[in-house]
Amino acid sequence: MNITVWNEFRHEVESEEIKAVYPDGIHNVIAEFLSVDHDVKTATLDEESHGLTDDVLKNTDVLIWWGHKAHDEVADEVVEKVKQRVLDGMGLIVLHSGHFSKIFKSLMGTTCDLKWREADDKERLWVVDPTHPITAGLGEYIELEKEEMYGEHFDIPAPDETVFISWFEGGEVFRSGATFKRGNGKIFYFRPGHESYPTYYNKDIQQVIKNSVIWAENQQTPKHKYGNSKPLEEISKK
Amino acid sequence: MNITVWNEFRHEVESEEIKAVYPDGIHNVIAEFLSVDHDVKTATLDEESHGLTDDVLKNTDVLIWWGHKAHDEVADEVVEKVKQRVLDGMGLIVLHSGHFSKIFKSLMGTTCDLKWREADDKERLWVVDPTHPITAGLGEYIELEKEEMYGEHFDIPAPDETVFISWFEGGEVFRSGATFKRGNGKIFYFRPGHESYPTYYNKDIQQVIKNSVIWAENQQTPKHKYGNSKPLEEISKK
Amino acid sequence: MNITVWNEFRHEVESEEIKAVYPDGIHNVIAEFLSVDHDVKTATLDEESHGLTDDVLKNTDVLIWWGHKAHDEVADEVVEKVKQRVLDGMGLIVLHSGHFSKIFKSLMGTTCDLKWREADDKERLWVVDPTHPITAGLGEYIELEKEEMYGEHFDIPAPDETVFISWFEGGEVFRSGATFKRGNGKIFYFRPGHESYPTYYNKDIQQVIKNSVIWAENQQTPKHKYGNSKPLEEISKK
Amino acid sequence: MNITVWNEFRHEVESEEIKAVYPDGIHNVIAEFLSVDHDVKTATLDEESHGLTDDVLKNTDVLIWWGHKAHDEVADEVVEKVKQRVLDGMGLIVLHSGHFSKIFKSLMGTTCDLKWREADDKERLWVVDPTHPITAGLGEYIELEKEEMYGEHFDIPAPDETVFISWFEGGEVFRSGATFKRGNGKIFYFRPGHESYPTYYNKDIQQVIKNSVIWAENQQTPKHKYGNSKPLEEISKK
Numbered sequence: 001m002n003i004t005v006w007n008e009f010r011h012e013v014e015s016e017e018i019k020a021v022y023p024d025g026i027h028n029v030i031a032e033f034l035s036v037d038h039d040v041k042t043a044t045l046d047e048e049s050h051g052l053t054d055d056v057l058k059n060t061d062v063l064i065w066w067g068h069k070a071h072d073e074v075a076d077e078v079v080e081k082v083k084q085r086v087l088d089g090m091g092l093i094v095l096h097s098g099h100f101s102k103i104f105k106s107l108m109g110t111t112c113d114l115k116w117r118e119a120d121d122k123e124r125l126w127v128v129d130p131t132h133p134i135t136a137g138l139g140e141y142i143e144l145e146k147e148e149m150y151g152e153h154f155d156i157p158a159p160d161e162t163v164f165i166s167w168f169e170g171g172e173v174f175r176s177g178a179t180f181k182r183g184n185g186k187i188f189y190f191r192p193g194h195e196s197y198p199t200y201y202n203k204d205i206q207q208v209i210k211n212s213v214i215w216a217e218n219q220q221t222p223k224h225k226y227g228n229s230k231p232l233e234e235i236s237k238k
Numbered sequence: 239m240n241i242t243v244w245n246e247f248r249h250e251v252e253s254e255e256i257k258a259v260y261p262d263g264i265h266n267v268i269a270e271f272l273s274v275d276h277d278v279k280t281a282t283l284d285e286e287s288h289g290l291t292d293d294v295l296k297n298t299d300v301l302i303w304w305g306h307k308a309h310d311e312v313a314d315e316v317v318e319k320v321k322q323r324v325l326d327g328m329g330l331i332v333l334h335s336g337h338f339s340k341i342f343k344s345l346m347g348t349t350c351d352l353k354w355r356e357a358d359d360k361e362r363l364w365v366v367d368p369t370h371p372i373t374a375g376l377g378e379y380i381e382l383e384k385e386e387m388y389g390e391h392f393d394i395p396a397p398d399e400t401v402f403i404s405w406f407e408g409g410e411v412f413r414s415g416a417t418f419k420r421g422n423g424k425i426f427y428f429r430p431g432h433e434s435y436p437t438y439y440n441k442d443i444q445q446v447i448k449n450s451v452i453w454a455e456n457q458q459t460p461k462h463k464y465g466n467s468k469p470l471e472e473i474s475k476k
Numbered sequence: 477m478n479i480t481v482w483n484e485f486r487h488e489v490e491s492e493e494i495k496a497v498y499p500d501g502i503h504n505v506i507a508e509f510l511s512v513d514h515d516v517k518t519a520t521l522d523e524e525s526h527g528l529t530d531d532v533l534k535n536t537d538v539l540i541w542w543g544h545k546a547h548d549e550v551a552d553e554v555v556e557k558v559k560q561r562v563l564d565g566m567g568l569i570v571l572h573s574g575h576f577s578k579i580f581k582s583l584m585g586t587t588c589d590l591k592w593r594e595a596d597d598k599e600r601l602w603v604v605d606p607t608h609p610i611t612a613g614l615g616e617y618i619e620l621e622k623e624e625m626y627g628e629h630f631d632i633p634a635p636d637e638t639v640f641i642s643w644f645e646g647g648e649v650f651r652s653g654a655t656f657k658r659g660n661g662k663i664f665y666f667r668p669g670h671e672s673y674p675t676y677y678n679k680d681i682q683q684v685i686k687n688s689v690i691w692a693e694n695q696q697t698p699k700h701k702y703g704n705s706k707p708l709e710e711i712s713k714k
Numbered sequence: 715m716n717i718t719v720w721n722e723f724r725h726e727v728e729s730e731e732i733k734a735v736y737p738d739g740i741h742n743v744i745a746e747f748l749s750v751d752h753d754v755k756t757a758t759l760d761e762e763s764h765g766l767t768d769d770v771l772k773n774t775d776v777l778i779w780w781g782h783k784a785h786d787e788v789a790d791e792v793v794e795k796v797k798q799r800v801l802d803g804m805g806l807i808v809l810h811s812g813h814f815s816k817i818f819k820s821l822m823g824t825t826c827d828l829k830w831r832e833a834d835d836k837e838r839l840w841v842v843d844p845t846h847p848i849t850a851g852l853g854e855y856i857e858l859e860k861e862e863m864y865g866e867h868f869d870i871p872a873p874d875e876t877v878f879i880s881w882f883e884g885g886e887v888f889r890s891g892a893t894f895k896r897g898n899g900k901i902f903y904f905r906p907g908h909e910s911y912p913t914y915y916n917k918d919i920q921q922v923i924k925n926s927v928i929w930a931e932n933q934q935t936p937k938h939k940y941g942n943s944k945p946l947e948e949i950s951k952k
Contacts, residue, residue: 087349087393089845109345110420111325115467124946126628126649127937131803131895136934140629149469152602152641153462153616155325155421158398160875165628165641165649169947170469173602173641173649181845183348183393220850223841224391226351231359231387231408232838233883327607362708364866364887365699369565369657374696378867390840390879391854398637403866403879403887407709411840411879411887419607458612461603470600471645563825563869585821586897587801591943625945629938631801631897636872647946659824659869700867705829707863707884 062091087183091216096193115151148194300329325421329454334431353389386432538567563659567692572669591627624670723758776805801897805930810907829865862908
């Protein structure tokens with residue numbers, strides 16, 4: 001499977017504190033643990049076409065998206081191409097602050113707004129769909145000692161499947177793992193991963209991302225034709 | 239309840255054949271049967287701001303949308319305002335060829351494409367959710383002697399509720415009544431109503447539209463706050 | 477609307493501590509606040525037929541169910557009759573420990589098991605479906621100073637709608653408000669209400685129960701016929 | 715993967731006409747095409763414990779169920795054991811008239827009733843979920859020249875996913891492919907396969923059944939603990 005990990009890659013360049021956590025960028029940490037099983041490329045905001053040329057998109061089975069402070073700098077033209085590829089069958093994994101990315105909002109049709117707080121809350125992600133392949137290999141919950149808090153109401157359409165619900169020390173809950181199908185594409189939103197915490201080094205978090213790319217791949221050739229269509233049955237009255 | 243019935247209102251002006259079916263436009267037929275129980279206004283494409291000024295939108299509890307050949311002429315700015323009102327709690331009933339309207343596609347996030355045929359197919363809309371208030375007063379199905387065919391695959395997100403499934407004489411099926419929640423707004427897509435057939439004079443079709451506006455009204459004040467949020471519990475570690 | 481509030485009514489008789497909270501039983505507290513708007517009867521385990529005679533069931537539009545320590549004493553024959561009435565269109569509100577009642581398990585098809593703890597946890601029920609009529613009149617969340625904890629995994633089918641998610645002080649989350657349609661009946665499960673806490677005196681909790689009975693009423697006449705059925709279309713090949 | 719194909723196996727023994735279609739029984743036709751990729755056993759009603767001993771169930775990853783005229787002869791005790799295995803993680807594929815089996819009704823909680831007609835209707839199963847792995851390798855629809863008709867309303871809970879919707883020549887529609895999760899188990903109901911038609915020799919139908927067993931297998935170890943549970947967080951007020 002061909003995976004492309006897209007990262008805004010600004011925090012890690014502009015802040016010494018974040019650079020200390022992810023010296024080569026979040027994308028490279030994710031790419032590394034996925035590379036054991038898949039062909040993985042990375043792409044970042046400041047590359048030409050944000051690294052998402054037609055050729056790259058065409059050859060991507062599953063795209064992973066991390067963005068935060070520069071959502072507005074992603075060109076509408078590129079967003080439109082990514083959206084078309086999702087509808088044509090490319091899987092999409094949206095991480096953390098990607099909830100506010102143009103691509104996610106465009107596929108959801110809602111504001112995707114939420115509550116947030118940077119205060120080192122403990123987070124516990126409870127598995128609420130024990131049959132789901134995205135939860136393979138996990139225990140009852142994933143615990144993260146410190147994370148940014150995201151709280152309900154999360155303004156998304158009712159998910160096709162709610163896989164994780166988070167508990168936060170400060171008193172909030174959040175639908176932290178949610179699946180959506182759009183066109184021929186499968187989408188997974190996964191909450192954790194604020195840039196200032198070493199979340200993507202956590203083995204359970206890595207397991208979820210590994211599981212999710214396998215789930216999101218749609219190996220099928222699009223089967224449907226649209227538009228003007230002749231009758232399959234002879235219409236008797238004619 | 240304040241209802242606004244929006245209609246493109248072009249077919250009825252430009253074609254004698256269509257004018258014969260709806261002399262004053264589709265919007266006025268719908269407005270008339272809804273006026274028995276509600277305050278109903280109409281708005282059309284060629285009015286200033288398409289008849290959807292800020293004031294009109296602010297005072298609309300449920301908006302009904304019929305469009306077909308001129309979706310592209312609806313200004314993006316107006317679409318954006320309608321979308322914001324839906325997310326803020328205005329109900330939206332999308333009829334027939336409105337599946338390809340900018341507002342519906344923007345709220346769904348998909349192409350909303352489908353199969354179609356103008357060949358006087360008989361249509362039978364089976365009720366598949368007998369508890370749904372939108373089906374109150376109906377029998378097992380609604381039968382329309384002649385309609386345009388719409389066939390699967392209908393490229394929409396999995397509906398929150400599938401209320402009707404249509405059978406067509408020429409061999410196709412279609413999810414003809416589907417509900418969606420987006421933000422604080424409730425949306426109902428209802429398939430029938432090609433401009434060349436007298437569908438909106440049918441008593442069962444009128445019943446569905448009457449039921450749907452009541453269902454779509456969200457009388458609640460938006461309750462959620464978004465953004466930076468203080469902890470509700472004292473965080474022990476601090 | 478005719479409402480019947482069913483209560484096991486054992487804790488309040490057998491324990492002085494519980495009697496102090498609900499001197500006339502949980503059923504009478506619930507009946508009282510519902511009686512302002514509806515015709516309300518009560519029924520309890522130790523009455524003949526548990527108070528649920530054919531006549532009572534036939535004349536009940538919405539049944540509320542609270543049980544805990546004596547689920548096994550509810551006669552299978554009565555459970556079967558209640559189930560049939562739900563499938564025929566009676567609404568059902570299942571409260572708290574009713575998750576383990578025969579009627580709820582029979583309608584869900586799963587174990588309905590969960591985690592629990594009696595330790596005076598604070599509970600906060602977050603509204604996650606702001607369009608839902610069951611949440612009318614509420615703020616962002618309901619807070620209960622002390623309650624029994626119920627934690628995930630809650631072994632139920634994926635709800636048709638998840639209305640509330642609870643946060644508990646001790647570290648758990650729970651899908652505390654969930655709707656299900658079965659046959660012609662609408663079902664709402666609502667978590668709070670352990671017998672040792674004054675939860676049913678809380679105004680927000682009362683608001684939810686008031687909203688839920690209105691939501692659960694199905695005023696429609698069952699419309700579907702089942703069994704051997706003649707063709708609606710002339711089958712051409714014959 | 716270990717698959718057990720269960721068949722009532724009465725029609726094929728008692729009727730010469732049916733025997734002509736399935737000389738060795740429906741189970742052996744299904745077992746044969748699944749045996750290419752999996753370890754497949756069969757079990758039938760008239761075997762001891764209906765062939766579903768504790769040992770067989772324990773070693774079955776996915777169970778396929780075909781029954782029709784003798785649902786009542788299946789022992790409640792065996793049904794209870796099968797149900798427990800599904801809730802513990804065994805996949806279940808319910809075929810055609812198995813909609814009225816004790817095991818399916820028990821897992822659904824509804825009557826599972828429907829309309830039916832034996833009149834050689836043409837059936838066309840439209841794919842309405844093009845991302846679903848159960849539809850891999852299929853075109854837009856599956857066409858069966860002659861089948862028994864099943865029509866809506868099909869009295870099941872709203873499926874987690876609706877994969878196929880059937881069109882019937884005589885004027886009906888039906889949700890012919892539907893998925894449900896119950897406990898740790900995944901369930902797929904698939905409509906076609908009346909005993910008097912050679913449906914299970916059809917390559918598309920075989921493809922669906924092949925796809926469905928792979929989808930239904932839950933390789934995960936049950937991860938959840940239920941019952942009394944200590945707090946994960948120190949409760950501050952104590």
